[in-house]
Each structure stands twice: as structure tokens, then as C-alpha cells.
Amino acid sequence: MAGAPDRLLRRLEWRLGRRLDGRLQGSYRTVWHGAGLDFTDLRAYTPEDDVRHIDWNVTARLDEPFVRQYTEDREMTAWLVVDRSASMRAGKESSAASLAISIARLISQGGNRVGAILFDNRSHRVVPPRAGRDQVLRIARDLTSGFVPKKSNKTTDLAAMLKLAATTTSQRRSLVFVMSDFIGDPGWDRPLAQLNHRHEVVVIRVVDPAELDLPDLGLILVEDAETGEQLLVDTSDPLLRARLTEQVGAHEEELGAGMRKAGVDAHRITTDQDMLATLVDMVRRSGRRRR
Template sequence: MTNAPDRLLRHLEWKLGRRLDGRLQGSYRTVWHGAGLDFTDLRAYTPEDDVRHIDWNVTARLDEPFVRQYTEDREMTAWMVIDRSASMRFGGGEGKESVASSLAISIARLISQGGNRVGAILFDNQAAKIVPPRAGRDQVLRIAREATAEVTKKSDKTTDLTAMLRLAATTTAQRRSLVFVMSDFIGEPGWDRPLAQLTHRHEVVVIRVVDPAELELPDLGLILVEDAETGEQLLVDTSDPLLRSRLTQQAGAREEELAAAMRKAGVDAHRITTDQDMLTALVDMVRRSGRRRR
């Protein structure tokens, strides 16, 4: 009899096979490539190039921007960094944590099909679980098992995203990797700097998981709401138009702050909501990543 993580992986594999057929670029890689470190040549800079590859010495001598080209590895190491803090357990439908876990498992399976190694960092504010990178389906199943395990301890602190990202930087320091960060980015400010440092070393894909109720409060009448991070409770009249308008404005301001922090960190974040079809969102993410590569 198969267990729950194995059934989940089988289900996702079936959906991946149908929905992503023909979207992989080659038999050994996905649209996310490995990143070799061997310098091979210089060429003129184009607007699509990563500014981190600009050779500033040559640029200064020739008074024209040039970028370094590197030999690309046929094998890569990918990491799934999954925020499992209290705020991720909020949400309608499957909830933010479930969506993040399913995406991580799907991406891990997608990448591992080319023989690439995949690891995971699961952070829940109390402790972190690290799954060292390995290749193969059994490794993806191990990640699925860890990602779907119940978090037994609760924290009364807001998510320390800085600590999560610093842990990711320390854990992945040995080799340039492809790092997926999956979080709602609800936590203490200041995480943009460690995210920028992680981006400087690795290719980073940020997936921000959001519930629609966080963007616009639904009219549910008088309800008791609880802060998932701190446990603070408050009685709220969601039918009050003034309150709903104020919360919508606050949500908009927070979206702008998050977008500014992502830009500061040099990351183009993918936003996925809990009411989206997860595989459709993944296909769209593959398309967007592929367009940026060309």
C-alpha cells in the first residue's frame, strides 16, 4: 500500500507528463539551466544580459559594456527553499503551505528527470530540515515526505525570513546552484539584503504564494480573525465598507513594498495564488522563465 507522499508524487507526475509535454528543452535539462564557472569568451552587452556578467575592466578600457561568457554545465544542482512558518498555513482551498509543497515537488521532479541533483531546505521558524541534494525519483519522494510532514511545534514569533535566506546561502555555498525560494514573504523586514546576496551567488527563482483574502477581504460578516504568526485574535466586521477599503489600501501598499524589495534584491518574483490551478501556474512560470532566457 502506497503512502500519502508517494500517492501525491504519482498524481503530480501524471499531471506533469500531460501538461508539460514538449516544453522541456532537451533531454537533460529544463528551461532552468545549469551554470558553469569556466570562462570562455567576451561579447558585447545586450539588454537581455545579466548585469552580473559584465566585465567591468574590459568595459572601462573599451568604453563599451562587455559581458563574460561561461561554459554551461550539463548537470545542475537545484534547491527547494520552502517556508513552512505559521502564516503559510493560512488560505482557502489547499492553503499556501500545500500549494508551495506541491510546486516544490513538481519542480523537483521536473528537474530530476534530466539526472540533476535536487535538495531541499524546509524552514518553520523553530527549526530547519535540510535534505542534501541527490538525483533520482527516491530523492524527490524524500522531499515530498518532508514537505508534507506536519509541523508539530508552533511559534509566537513572526517569520525570520532573513534567517531562512542566510541558511539557504550557507547551505548552498559549495557550488553555484539553481535555488527556488517559496514563501508568502510575511515576516520582519530586511530580507531583501540576504536575498540579494543569494542571488549574487546563485540563479534564484522566487515564488511568492498568496491567498486572495490577503489582497481583498471578503464580506463574511462578523468574524474572529487570528494572526497566524503571533496568535493575536481580533473580532472584525468584514461587512464594514470603510474597513474593507482601508484593508485593501494597506494590502496595495504592502504589494508595492514587496515589489520594491524584490527589485532591490534583483529578483523578478512569480506570484501564485491559492485559487489558481497549480499546474497552470507552473506552465506559465516555465514559459516566463524560457522567454527571459532567450
């Protein structure tokens, strides 16, 4: 009898095939760029060249700028970087897992390779990139394994997650999906920019709607998912609601500024959305940006 990850993958394959019918073309192409680049040769720099391709070691030796030439590899490598910290529980983790598995299945078509990095402050798990349906199943099993992060007095070290992604994916240019609620320590914008400099990065921010607009539930006990700290609050208090709305707005502006600084367009999804509809929308928007 097929296990839960296999049943989930079969259901997603059927729904994904119907929703994305006709949107993928060619045996190896995908809706995102993400092709690998292999070094082939050096030549003298011209003003039209991308300065990021300058080989500074050779330039220093010859006292003349030289650039590296690359050939595009038809086989693409993609990575799923999934935040599995405590704040991702209560719906966000399952939404991220469903979307990650759908993306893995989409990317794996045509022989492309996909790997995964599952991160928590206390531990992380790396699934090396491989092609094929069995690889998607392995990622699905890891994502649905019921891993429960332990609470601590520390918030998520998002910079450490992104640095781990950079070192793990350093061997070749890849397509990197970063899935997180971005609740954690500040200072993540610089490592995200460095990751984006090397790879094509797609940020998917997973949000609980209650984090954006606190429902009026009267007196409730709220808990910080990261630290476990609890506080009794009156959600019907207009002053409290006004303060929270102001804080949410400031946080959204701060996140937007960090994404712009890193040179990344973030997709914000909420846990009450249809994850496959969200993926279809991402495909459509990606296609429009390159036309």
C-alpha cells in the same frame, strides 16, 4: 502498498507529463538556466568580462586584474527553499508543497540534482541535493509530513531563511526556488540580493486570496497566524475595508520594491489556482524571456 507521497508523486508525474509535453528538450537541459560552474583557470581581465568574476586576491598580489574562468557543468543542482512558518498554514503550505514536488520532479529529469531547505523560526530541515526519483520521494515525504509550526510572539525571520539558503548552497552555483508568503520581518531584500548574486533565484510568493481582498463576512474573529493574537472585526464596515485595501496596496508596493532591489522577478500564486497550470505558465514565461 504505496504511501501517500508516492501516490501523490505518481499523480503529479502523469499530469506534469501531459501539461509539459514537448516543452523540455535534451537529456539534461531544463526550462531554467541553473547549470553549475566549475573553476578552471585564470586570465587577464578585459573590458568585456563580467566584473563579478574578478579574482581580487590574485589581482591584489599581481597588481593587475585577473578573472576566473569557468566551464559549465551539464549537471544542474537545484534547491527548494520552502517557508514553513505559521503564516503558511491554512492552504498556503499545501499549495507550496504541491508546486515544490512538481518542480523537483521536473528538475530531476536527466540526472539533475535537487535538494530542499524547509524553514521555520524554531527549526529547519535540510535535504542534501541528490538525483533520482527516490530523492523526489524523500522531499515529498518531508513536505507532506504534517509538520505544525508553533506560534510565538515573533514573526518569520525571512532574512535568516535566506542567509541559511546562502550558506547551505554556497559550494556551487545553483538554481534556487524560494517559496514563501513573505509575511515576516523586513530586511529580507539584502540577503535575497546576495543569494541572487551567487545563484539563479526564482521567487514564488504564495498568497491566500483573502489576504488581497477580504470577503464581507460580517463580524468575525481573526487571528494573526504568526503570533496567535486575536481580534474581533466587522468585515462589512466600509471604513475598515477601505483601510485594509490601502494597507494591502502599500504592502504590495513595498514587496515589489524589495524584489526589484534584490534584482528578482517574483511569481505570485494564489491558493485557489491550479498549481500545475501555474508551473506551466512559469515555464512559458521563462522561455519567452530568453527568446
